[in-house]
Amino acid sequence: MKKTIAIVMGGFSSEVAISLISGNVVYKHLDTQKYEAFRVHILKEKWVALDDDNNEYPIDKNDFSFLMHGNLIKFDAVFNVIHGNPGENGVLLGYFDLIGMKYTSAPFYQMALTFNKRDTLSVLKQYGIKTAKSVFLNKGDVVNLDEIIEKVGLPCFVKPNNAGSSYGISKVYEKEAILPALEKAYHEDSEILIESFLDGTEVSVGVIQYQNELKVLPITEIVSENDFFDYEAKYLGKSQEITPARISSEVQKRVEEVAKKVYSVLNMSGFSRSEYILVNDEPFFLEMNTVPGMTEESILPQQAAAAGISLKELCDNAIQMALNKTT
Template sequence: MKKIAVVMGGYSKESVVSLKSGKVVYENLCRKEFDPYRIYLFKDKWFMKNEKNKEYPINKQDFTVFRMKKLKFDCVFNAIHGTPGEDGILQAYFELLKIPYTGCNFHHANVTFNKKYCSTFLKHFGINTAESFFLNKNQIFCSKKILNKVGLPCFVKPNRSGSSLGIRKVYEEKDLFDAVQKAFLEDEEIIIESFLKGKEVSVGVFSFKNEVVVLPITEIISQNDFFDFESKYSGKSKEITPAKLSKNIENKIRNTAEKVYNFLNLSGISRAEYIIVNEEPYFLEINTVPGLSEESIFPKQLKIVGISLSDVFKNTIYASIEKMNK
């Protein structure tokens, strides 16, 4: 049987969500084909837990565990949201060690996690995106110059962060400076985007049996001002799957979602958000390690089409091993 390291945790505030996703992966891996292990990666320590919750340290030099004898893994299932699992750091590490891992490679993970890089890249291919303004930490900026480009209201976002952490919606110029400073607490780079008024949707896309599969679209209705961290993980949003859309709009979103997946050269599972403005989808962001907990959108979309998590995980693992061995 293949020994699978299910890595979870991470270095950001998203670690609490990652632990739930990792638990789902661990529980849904077929025991007839896989021998899964729970691996926790935190800033202060990397370790494995056995069934009795005893901890065994990870050797970072070769990603092995010593438990009576050295334990090597045949593949890593990456369930870490945010850094270092979604920004390319872990991917590069496993690439160097020649250990197969799920999801896209380090270069594409780095591009997709960086909101500026990702939106600029996709705009080149004709994908609709919001007007934006980029700032580095300690950079002197002019509020009027920014707002002349993006308008009000606008969103101030950490450039490299997930789960809507650090995002502020700004309605008045006087509140821009404070929103910028708060976003800089999450990242040294921020992006300020124009507000797009429309219907927000989320769509999962993944590789399955050598084909790109676009899942049913989910409409997101947040009880808060926008789809923030609380809305995503504390039940403060209504999610309708499949979304109630005209056939024309549904086809546009599905076609755009597949194009984005292919343009970014992704593999494994993903989920992206769009805003429908004047009958056209506008790309917001993409998650290459989407949430897999019971509250998450991706598993709910899978359920609609009758594909089990177990089958998706199995396919993803074998595809990852095949890709590394090419």
């Protein structure tokens, strides 16, 4: 008997459009012999399930069901493809836990922790994971530019603490540019992270649970045409994503070991894609994405393909792991 799956997409953040694209790709690649899937848009203004003709059916938030042509549709599991709030920060997963719904992501606490860049760095530093030097600011804090520069140097990166897809990030070269960069970041979040510039090769590392084993996917080297791996580089073709990365087998092994350690230290499960900078062949952790892009061109599916795992197999594995969880 087919399992009924909700592919949740959309969200409340700047990443809505990207999430909708990812969700539709997942929908296209699910095995129709095993699953009856519905796209579910979770937006600020509405929660609705869609049929193949894009007709909308309101979701009952009491149990995440909906009525279609007089039939009550209940889901066996949720495939989470919401980048940002509320899918990647744990909020939605807490709701699913309350109603006993199974889902593909890590548990809500791990999602909340990893979405908060500052908290993630604080945990990983205790385990000897190398990171950039950093300064934390909250909206309303007094800003001492000289102290910031003394701590992190120039150039540096100014980032929203809780945001994805490089929204609100600036690379700052001079003191006078810090305050405008803070204003840009505050449009995305009330918490800010300022990090030192790390001069090295950027790599993206996918770590997933596949067939009940922890698996590091082939590493991707990021070569951005822009000043850093920003929104244009990620989504508008302004970068080269080279899989496997052009690194030695020794460095590859070192990165894989660190990536596995990070995944384990954070008690992760499901998908993850983390960014590192290789400085003198040593990996420095930047951040982790727990709901990575799922289009054919996205990095994690590229890495999976290089490992001989199709998008169909990747999605199927995630759903099977979710269905096998105990709630």
